[in-house]
Amino acid sequence: xxxxxxxxxxxxPGALRGGVAVVIDVLRASTTxxxxxxHGCEAVIPCGEIDEARAIADKLPRGTALxxxxxxxxxxxxxxxxxxxxxxxxxACRGKTLVMTTTNGTRALLASLEAETVxxxxxxxxxxxxxxxxxxxxxxxxxxxxxxxxxxxxDSLLAGAFASxxxxxxxxxxxxxxxxxxxxxxxxxxNVWSHGDHGGRPxxxxxxxxxxxxxxxxxRVTELGLADDIAIAGALNRDDCHVVVELARDPLRLVVSx
Amino acid sequence: xxxxxxxxxxxxPGALRGGVAVVIDVLRASTTxxxxxxHGCEAVIPCGEIDEARAIADKLPRGTALxxxxxxxxxxxxxxxxxxxxxxxxxACRGKTLVMTTTNGTRALLASLEAETVxxxxxxxxxxxxxxxxxxxxxxxxxxxxxxxxxxxxDSLLAGAFASxxxxxxxxxxxxxxxxxxxxxxxxxxNVWSHGDHGGRPxxxxxxxxxxxxxxxxxRVTELGLADDIAIAGALNRDDCHVVVELARDPLRLVVSx
Numbered sequence: 001x002x003x004x005x006x007x008x009x010x011x012x013p014g015a016l017r018g019g020v021a022v023v024i025d026v027l028r029a030s031t032t033x034x035x036x037x038x039h040g041c042e043a044v045i046p047c048g049e050i051d052e053a054r055a056i057a058d059k060l061p062r063g064t065a066l067x068x069x070x071x072x073x074x075x076x077x078x079x080x081x082x083x084x085x086x087x088x089x090x091x092a093c094r095g096k097t098l099v100m101t102t103t104n105g106t107r108a109l110l111a112s113l114e115a116e117t118v119x120x121x122x123x124x125x126x127x128x129x130x131x132x133x134x135x136x137x138x139x140x141x142x143x144x145x146x147x148x149x150x151x152x153x154x155d156s157l158l159a160g161a162f163a164s165x166x167x168x169x170x171x172x173x174x175x176x177x178x179x180x181x182x183x184x185x186x187x188x189x190x191n192v193w194s195h196g197d198h199g200g201r202p203x204x205x206x207x208x209x210x211x212x213x214x215x216x217x218x219x220r221v222t223e224l225g226l227a228d229d230i231a232i233a234g235a236l237n238r239d240d241c242h243v244v245v246e247l248a249r250d251p252l253r254l255v256v257s258x
Numbered sequence: 259x260x261x262x263x264x265x266x267x268x269x270x271p272g273a274l275r276g277g278v279a280v281v282i283d284v285l286r287a288s289t290t291x292x293x294x295x296x297h298g299c300e301a302v303i304p305c306g307e308i309d310e311a312r313a314i315a316d317k318l319p320r321g322t323a324l325x326x327x328x329x330x331x332x333x334x335x336x337x338x339x340x341x342x343x344x345x346x347x348x349x350a351c352r353g354k355t356l357v358m359t360t361t362n363g364t365r366a367l368l369a370s371l372e373a374e375t376v377x378x379x380x381x382x383x384x385x386x387x388x389x390x391x392x393x394x395x396x397x398x399x400x401x402x403x404x405x406x407x408x409x410x411x412x413d414s415l416l417a418g419a420f421a422s423x424x425x426x427x428x429x430x431x432x433x434x435x436x437x438x439x440x441x442x443x444x445x446x447x448x449n450v451w452s453h454g455d456h457g458g459r460p461x462x463x464x465x466x467x468x469x470x471x472x473x474x475x476x477x478r479v480t481e482l483g484l485a486d487d488i489a490i491a492g493a494l495n496r497d498d499c500h501v502v503v504e505l506a507r508d509p510l511r512l513v514v515s516x
Contacts, residue, residue, distance in 0.1 A: 006264075006409065151264065153434040176411040176473045184438055187445035215434045 001139045002166045004159045004178040007146045008111035019138050021115035022129065022162060025145035026154040027217040028083050029105025030122040031233040032068070035085035036100075037256050038241050040093035041066065044254040046109050047101040050076055057099045066092065069101040073224050076101070085124075085232045097253075108145035109247070115141060118247035120254060123158055123208060124238040125245065130165050132244045132257070139174065140166065153215030154233070157208075160185025209234035259397045260424045262417045262436040265404045266369035277396050279373035280387065280420060283403035284412040285475040286341050287363025288380040289491040290326070293343040294358075295514050296499050298351035299324065302512040304367050305359040308334055315357045324350065327359040331482050334359070343382075343490045355511075366403035367505070373399060376505035378512060381416055381466060382496040383503065388423050390502045390515070397432065398424065411473030412491070415466075418443025467492035 005011045024030055033044050047053040050071070057065035068081040068088075075082030081092065083102055100106070112118050116138065121129050133140055142162050144155035160181030163173055173179055192207045212218050212234045213227075221229055235241075246257035263269045282288055291302050305311040308329070315323035325337040326346075333340030339350065341360055358364070370376050374396065379387050391398055400420050402413035418439030421431055431437055450465045470476050470492045471485075479487055493499075504515035 010409070147434075150433070151268070151435050151438065153437045156434070156438045175408070176405075176414070176475075177409050179411045179472055180409065180414045180438065180442055183442035183445040185441075187441040187448075190445075214437055217434075 001174040002142065002163055002171050002178055003139065003174040004142045004144070004163055004181055006144050006151045006156060006159070006177050006181075007149065008108045008143060009149065010177070011111060011141070011143065014114070016112060016115040016141050019115050019141050020117045020119065020133070020136055021112040021141045021143050022119045022121040022133075023105070023108050023112050023143045023145070024121045024155045024158050025102070025105030025108060026122060026158050026233050027152075027212065027221055028085060028229050028233060029100075029102040029145065030120045031124055031229075032083050032085040032088060033100070033120050033254055034122045034125045034241050034243065034245055035232070036068070036088040036093055036098045037245055037254065038243055039088050039090045041088070041096050041098045042255070043248075044098040044100055046106050046252065046254065047099060048106055048110060050101055053099045053101045060097055060099070064095065064097055066096040066098045068098050071103065073220055084226055084229045086228055104145040104147055108143050112141075112143050119257075120245040121158060121162065122241075123161075123234060123236045124232070124241035125243055126158070126161060127237040128242045128244050130162065133166060134169055140171065142178075147217050150216070152217050154212045154217055156181050156184060157188060157211060161189070164189070205231055206234045206236050208236055259432040260400065260421055260429050260436055261397065261432040262400045262402070262421055262439055264402050264409045264414060264417070264435050264439075265407065266366045266401060267407065268435070269369060269399070269401065272372070274370060274373040274399050277373050277399050278375045278377065278391070278394055279370035279399045279401050280377045280379040280391075281363070281366050281370050281401045281403070282379045282413045282416050283360070283363030283366060284380060284416050284491050285410075285470065285479055286343060286487050286491060287358075287360040287403065288378045289382055290341050290343040290346060291358070291378050291512055292380045292383045292499050292501065292503055293490070294326070294346040294351055294356045295503055295512065296501055297346050297348045299346070299354050299356045300513070301506075302356040302358050304364050304510065304512065305357060306364055306368060308359055311357045311359045318355055318357070322353065322355055324354040324356045326356050329361065331478055342484055342487045344486055362403040362405055366401050370399075370401050377515075378503040379416060379420065380499075381419075381492060381494045382490070382499035383501055384416070384419060385495040386500045386502050388420065391424060392427055398429065400436075405475045408474070410475050412470045412475055414439050414442060415446060415469060419447070422447070463489055464492045464494050466494055
């Protein structure tokens with residue numbers, strides 16, 4: 001059973017309990033988290049507030065903390081890195097713990113803690129995440145971060161990709177939102193496919209990228225001069241991102257799942 | 259500029275001011291309203307509450323009021339008719355004023371009063387409504403009723419049909435919700451078209467009907483034994499429904515627009 005929630009506020013109370021949540025913020029938090037973890041970060045600690053992020057970073061062993069995130073899409077003064085996935089290189093990430101605070105993505109994650117298992121979904125690690133869910137018997141909830149409490153096109157697209165692939169794998173769609181984004185993805189996929197084969201090799205622009213530029217989030221990132229971030233976010237099943245990212249508890253942190 | 263709001267609660271405060279709202283509740287209020295007005299009702303007075311509907315009906319000239327509506331999809335005790343469009347025949351409607359109260363459709367209409375012009379959109383009067391909007395220069399807002407504060411598949415579909423047709427006619431899509439349902443409709447339309455030509459003649463089952471059965475609203479109406487209502491709601495551009503329905507004010511009432 002696959003439900004989609006187009007905004008964290010649209011999760012019915014108690015619905016996630018006992019289920020698996022896949023949290024999505026394509027532009028850019030979930031893409032950045034996958035990049036950080038596949039380029040050497042040992043864990044990502046999500047924080048709601050800037051002060052909280054600083055306090056947590058201060059308590060980590062000297063030289064192991066990396067402070068990252070954004071407010072209104074822009075880097076936070078005094079932080080090591082912003083929210084651009086491309087900045088999370090092997091050099092920046094090796095042996096570090098990323099303490100991260102973003103507006104929409106963090107809120108979506110914190111709204112999903114009731115689920116038994118929480119995964120982070122992005123286009124770059126789409127296939128790996130689907131593979132993990134194939135035989136899942138618990139209810140699956142795809143939770144879209146959206147942008148400032150508005151439904152976002154790019155999160156809806158990825159939610160649709162999950163709904164569509166899982167429906168192909170004999171999972172039932174459990175709510176109307178899942179049906180809506182399923183249809184959206186079928187439309188986009190047909191157009192993306194008509195562009196021919198794209199293996200997701202680093203450096204190659206996937207046709208999905210044009211779709212990611214279509215929403216308000218894509219336009220905002222472009223305005224900020226960060227169009228490269230969209231190219232990275234649209235790299236479907238990127239070879240170097242084939243991982244499942246899962247939330248571990250006590251303390252809360254995102255790690256690559258075995 | 260075409261914006262879509264997948265629920266009345268998702269309309270940003272003040273957004274409708276100076277614009278045109280197209281209110282949608284495919285299953286079934288907007289379909290029923292179009293039927294009532296094309297089968298002889300002179301006006302439809304929308305009411306939030308059952309008692310209010312009775313009080314208004316009592317004040318109309320003897321023999322001219324028709325009380326209609328639903329609660330939880332079922333007819334209201336003591337009312338003349340429920341919310342099944344097919345019940346609004348010429349015999350039932352001739353010379354009457356329908357005083358109507360439904361849960362979701364009425365709420366969406368009342369949430370849209372700030373717009374300068376308010377229209378009622380259904381699949382049955384889709385082409386007529388689009389025709390009215392072709393040269394519209396004010397912002398257009400498609401407001402979906404949804405079902406009990408949840409996004410509905412069938413309303414999203416019709417919103418997508420409006421977004422798609424208006425985009426073809428050089429209107430810009432103004433928010434991500436419009437882009438989402440645009441893609442959904444493109445997918446469904448392709449499948450509907452592949453079924454060949456359907457003129458929307460009364461009595462003919464349009465392939466859209468299969469899609470309207472896909473959401474929770476369609477399943478609920480089917481459970482209530484009212485699958486015929488869905489067949490009527492899916493009759494795209496029905497020959498006998500080629501009208502624009504507009505909200506007149508002082509007092510609030512829905513009428514066929516000149």
